[in-house]
Amino acid sequence: MIALACLAFLVATIAVDGVTGFVRTTVALPVDLTHLPVDARTLTGRSANLALTGAGLERSVDAAATRAFGSDGPTLLGDGAWLTVRDAVRRHPDLLARPFVIHVPVTSAIDIAYKHGTGSGPVLARMQQLKPALDSEFDRDFFTSSDATDPTRAGIWGALKGSLLTIAVTLLLATPIGVAAAVYLEEFARPSRWTGLIEVSINNLAAVPSIIFGLLGLALFLGTLGMPRSAPLVGGLTLALMTLPVIVITARGAIRQVPPSLREAAMGVGASPVQLVFHHVLPLAAPGILTGAIIGGARALGETAPLLLIGMRAFIAAAPDGLTRPATALPVQIFLWSDQVDGGFVENTSAAIIVLLLLLLVLNGGAVYWRARAERRS
Amino acid sequence: MTVKMSARHVSAYYGDLRALDDVSIDIDTQHVTALIGPSGCGKSTLLRLLNRMNDAVPGARVEGSIELDGQDIHARDMDVVELRARVGMVFQKPNPFPKSIYDNVAYGPRIHGLARGRGELDAVVETSLRRAGLWDEVKDRLDDRGTALSGGQQQRLCIARALAVDPEVILMDEPCSALDPIATARIEELIGALRGRYAIAIVTHNMQQAARVSQRTAFFYAGRLVEYGDTSDIFTNPRATSTKDYITGRYG
Numbered sequence: 357m358i359a360l361a362c363l364a365f366l367v368a369t370i371a372v373d374g375v376t377g378f379v380r381t382t383v384a385l386p387v388d389l390t391h392l393p394v395d396a397r398t399l400t401g402r403s404a405n406l407a408l409t410g411a412g413l414e415r416s417v418d419a420a421a422t423r424a425f426g427s428d429g430p431t432l433l434g435d436g437a438w439l440t441v442r443d444a445v446r447r448h449p450d451l452l453a454r455p456f457v458i459h460v461p462v463t464s465a466i467d468i469a470y471k472h473g474t475g476s477g478p479v480l481a482r483m484q485q486l487k488p489a490l491d492s493e494f495d496r497d498f499f500t501s502s503d504a505t506d507p508t509r510a511g512i513w514g515a516l517k518g519s520l521l522t523i524a525v526t527l528l529l530a531t532p533i534g535v536a537a538a539v540y541l542e543e544f545a546r547p548s549r550w551t552g553l554i555e556v557s558i559n560n561l562a563a564v565p566s567i568i569f570g571l572l573g574l575a576l577f578l579g580t581l582g583m584p585r586s587a588p589l590v591g592g593l594t595l596a597l598m599t600l601p602v603i604v605i606t607a608r609g610a611i612r613q614v615p616p617s618l619r620e621a622a623m624g625v626g627a628s629p630v631q632l633v634f635h636h637v638l639p640l641a642a643p644g645i646l647t648g649a650i651i652g653g654a655r656a657l658g659e660t661a662p663l664l665l666i667g668m669r670a671f672i673a674a675a676p677d678g679l680t681r682p683a684t685a686l687p688v689q690i691f692l693w694s695d696q697v698d699g700g701f702v703e704n705t706s707a708a709i710i711v712l713l714l715l716l717l718v719l720n721g722g723a724v725y726w727r728a729r730a731e732r733r734s
Numbered sequence: 735m736t737v738k739m740s741a742r743h744v745s746a747y748y749g750d751l752r753a754l755d756d757v758s759i760d761i762d763t764q765h766v767t768a769l770i771g772p773s774g775c776g777k778s779t780l781l782r783l784l785n786r787m788n789d790a791v792p793g794a795r796v797e798g799s800i801e802l803d804g805q806d807i808h809a810r811d812m813d814v815v816e817l818r819a820r821v822g823m824v825f826q827k828p829n830p831f832p833k834s835i836y837d838n839v840a841y842g843p844r845i846h847g848l849a850r851g852r853g854e855l856d857a858v859v860e861t862s863l864r865r866a867g868l869w870d871e872v873k874d875r876l877d878d879r880g881t882a883l884s885g886g887q888q889q890r891l892c893i894a895r896a897l898a899v900d901p902e903v904i905l906m907d908e909p910c911s912a913l914d915p916i917a918t919a920r921i922e923e924l925i926g927a928l929r930g931r932y933a934i935a936i937v938t939h940n941m942q943q944a945a946r947v948s949q950r951t952a953f954f955y956a957g958r959l960v961e962y963g964d965t966s967d968i969f970t971n972p973r974a975t976s977t978k979d980y981i982t983g984r985y986g
């Protein structure tokens with residue numbers, strides 16, 4: 357009951373703080389690009405961005421801001437404002453031919469002043485002046501961009517992708533190995549001092565603080581094996597070490613749940629030990645094993661400490677496009693943002709936490725659903 | 735009359751506990767051998783030794799020799815899987831696989847490669863279910879789960895499953911203890927019908943059942959085989975007083 361109340365409180369505060377993180381404030385900016393030395397017909401393909409940048413688009417946008425809001429105009433816009441203009445022009449090259457009005461993101465201070473009414477006196481006053489031109493919109497870029505120095509431009513896509521790659525590596529490694537170990541211990545190993553030792557080690561490993569696994573990953577994968585730093589591959593391997601004992605323990609539990617009468621039935625018609633495992637034990641234990649894997653994966657997904665140690669905490673402004681490319685992970689990103697001075701990152705932090713919690717909720721919900729489905733079938 | 739299985743001077747242990755003590759007994763083809771005796775006297779243990787089911791029990795040991803068609807079942811070149819295919823087992827509690835009725839019966843033939851192609855497998859499944867007296871009740875619902883049948887039907891399904899691998903010996907451990915009198919009568923009828931093809935050993939606590947279905951009866955007491963002979967002799971003219979006390983219901 358108390359736990360539930362705490363959880364509700366946590367979710368409520370995060371939701372209140374975080375929801376505004378998915379929204380950004382924009383200002384209506386009249387722009388005139390007719391003088392820009394760019395031919396609308398050549399704006400195709402990869403070179404388009406370069407052409408627009410080279411033609412001085414950023415300066416034109418700053419000039420437009422000065423014209424619209426006064427000499428401090430450019431400082432009112434977010435760092436990414438001119439990128440919004442650029443993307444709009446790329447989508448509609450005819451915008452080059454005539455003056456137009458476009459909503460561009462404002463700087464983090466104005467954004468917060470507008471959303472929450474907090475900030476220093478001058479900022480609040482400036483916000484009041486701008487108010488008629490201000491507007492809120494859903495921040496799609498939050499899901500498609502990566503880390504950035506400007507909180508209005510920072511997004512979670514890079515961290516999310518890093519997390520997903522890492523977890524994929526973790527589960528693809530830990531599940532088969534963990535299940536194989538559990539099957540061996542339950543079905544084939546004769547009880548001996550050796551298996552006893554293995555059993556005790558596994559149980560103890562499950563209780564080892566996760567940062568120790570980070571040290572192990574640092575020493576083993578980066579030190580001894582010389583793998584690249586900050587890579588999802590290394591993160592996945594490290595978290596696999598951490599998840600393995602959990603999966604072995606839950607898988608053994610699930611295997612032990614298989615009724616002895618069914619084992620005897622299979623043995624009675626002449627099933628070999630291997631057939632017994634693959635035809636009867638594993639199918640019956642599958643829901644339990646799956647639940648264990650999902651719970652282990654969810655735990656790994658929320659893990660920060662080991663990833664910090666293997667260097668997945670760097671400032672990385674692009675989503676990783678490979679298992680060995682530098683990446684960060686969602687919880688690490690949250691940790692990094694929570695450390696930032698700029699108030700805009702507070703919202704980002706909360707919003708990222710909401711995404712992480714939703715992800716965990718989906719995973720755990722999936723585990724519950726699978727379990728229920730499997731129980732209905734047998 | 736041929737001896738199908740013979741046990742000589744067999745003792746069985748669970749750890750330090752001796753469950754069977756120097757037992758020698760024959761199981762004949764085309765006969766039903768009833769194993770009777772008070773609870774804990776080692777009947778199930780003997781049955782489980784005959785197809786080496788006790789191999790999987792930690793701490794279980796066996797001494798003496800057990801032969802199937804004159805071949806030592808503990809010999810190095812004896813394949814346990816093949817032994818269990820030749821010596822089938824039906825358990826006290828019906829234990830169908832959580833699969834369809836069809837797959838329950840087809841499982842044995844499949845893993846032993848006894849049927850080539852779907853047609854042949856269908857035929858094996860039908861024959862086995864007919865022999866187990868279940869065909870008419872399930873022929874329209876072969877895809878239903880075996881676990882959805884009634885207890886008596888489940889037990890006959892388990893018998894069909896055992897028959898499907900074409901065994902030579904069938905071991906039954908109190909196959910009717912979970913069943914009502916009508917289902918019991920059906921199984922007894924079935925045992926009578928199967929007798930001509932197989933060597934059958936059945937453990938039962940029901941004296942009338944032993945008298946009705948068996949031609950041979952073995953009475954066990956505290957791990958020892960006290961008396962073994964024709965069922966008619968044992969029931970009309972028991973030699974040992976403990977046998978007499980047991981079958982007249984004085985104890986057990």
Ligand SMILES: Nc1ncnc2c1ncn2[C@@H]1O[C@H](COP(=O)(O)OP(=O)(O)OP(=O)(O)O)[C@@H](O)[C@H]1O
Nearest residue numbers: 748751753771772773774775776777778779780791
């Ligand atoms: N798996 C086991 N581990 C340890 N001891 C066992 C095991 N199975 C049976 N025993 C012991 O062996 C003895 C014989 O057991 P068994 O099951 O053969 O008796 P039973 O004649 O079949 O009895 P019941 O009529 O109650 O089924 C008993 O004392 C029992 O406690």
Ligand SMILES: [Mg+2]
Nearest residue numbers: 777778779907
């Ligand atoms: Mg018994």
